[in-house]
Every structure is written in structure tokens, then in C-alpha cells.
Amino acid sequence: MDITIHSSFLPHNDHDTAIAFYRDVLGFEVRNDVGFNGMHWITVGPPGQNTSIVLYPPEATPGLTDDERKAITEMMAKGTFGSLLLATKDLDGTFERLQATDAEVVQEPTEQPYGVRDCAFRDPAGNMIRIQELR
Template sequence: MTVSISHVHVLVDDPDAALAFYRDTLGLTVRNEVSQGGFRWITLATASQPEIQIVLSQPHAGRSQEDGDALAALLAKGELRPLQFSSDNLDETFEKVAGSPGADVVQEPVSQPWGARDAAVRDPAGNMVRIEQS
């Protein structure tokens, strides 16, 4: 039996701003986009790992009002789990990400005590995005 990761869901409050960040800044490719009931789901993937897709969706999409409100509150506080990417050129990637609209620099590139060299930003929705040198 083989099990692998296929999709990772990321909550965003503004699909257009998130799309600009993940597609235009990080270079992910849009694989699918669905609108339903006033909400959008946008599926993206990297060229190097097209089998692992990131799904951008809004907190209230497909959820009760109460659950959507709870997730929206966590998103607004920046309390959702981070996304972690790797790059073959951290400095170049960081410069592009740090200069993108809506991105908030949390940590410039630094060598960590555990051996990784990484940086951190918040996407336009406030999600933590960490990028590590591969």
C-alpha cells in the first residue's frame, strides 16, 4: 500500500490577493478554480511537485456560519498552522516575496541552530509562510 500527500488546504480571506501571492510571487500554477455559493476554491501546484496541490479557500466555504466565523477569527489572528516551502535560492525567493503586495516580513533569511537556513513572511491573509533553502 502506498500513501502520499495530494492536497493541502489553506484558508484565505481574499482569494484574489492570495492568488496573486501564490501564483505571481511564488510561481505556483493554477490547476483548477471553482466558484460555488459565493465562494471560490483555487487549486495550485509547483512545477517540481505537481502531484501535491495547495487549495486556497475561504473560511465560510462549505462550513456552518459558526465554524466559518471561528476559522475567520483564527485566520485574522494569524493562528493557523504555517506553510513550509523550500527554494534552491532562498535569498532570491525572499527578495521577491518580501517585495510583494500584502506580504509581511516576519524573519529575514537566517541560519537556524538546527541546521536549516530559512525566512518567514505572512501571506496577504496572515498565514505564516516559511521558506527554507533546499
């Protein structure tokens, strides 16, 4: 089989801050920005790669109850709903660049007991962004 990861989804609740974070802070390309009824779906991804992240408004998910939407919003704010794992060859340099922005630092570069060195941030919606060092 020839299967690749094309897109992954992360919830977002603010169009402008999402673009500012993923484009201006992480350096991703904005590949698509679709609006409908006041909501925006934004597709972003690293330049030169075919993998994308679709940032979507959680209130657009069909079939959710108001209680479920509230729970999702609360989990997003705590960083327990969505997450993204990125990788870089220069973890310290990447951490310094991110730390110099408004990104919320969760963990400085750390050698983990399970064999990776990584750091963690939250995006503006509260999603956990972990960045591992490629070795």
C-alpha cells in the same frame, strides 16, 4: 506502500488576492478555480510537481458555529491558524524576490538553532508561509 501527498488545505478569504499571491508572487500554477454561491476554491501548486494546495473559504466548512468561524478568522489574521512550509535551494534570492512584492515579511533569512536556515512571510489571508533552504 506507495503513498504521496496530493493536496493540502489552507483557508483563504479573498479570491483575487489569493490568486495574485500564489500565482504571481510564488509562481504557482492555478490548477482549478471553482465557484459556488459567491465562494471560490482555488487549487494551486508548483509547476512540474503533483502536490497541490487547495485554498478554501473557511465559511464553507460545514458544521462550524458562528463563534468558530469568528475564531478561525481571528487566528488567520494573526497567522496562527494555517501554515505552509516550502523549500528552495536559493533562500536569499527567493527572499529578495518576495520582499520586493507586497508580501508581509515576518522573518528574514535566519539560521535556526534546530538546524535549518529559513525565512517567513504571511500570505494575504494571514497564513504563515515559511521557506527553508535546501542544503
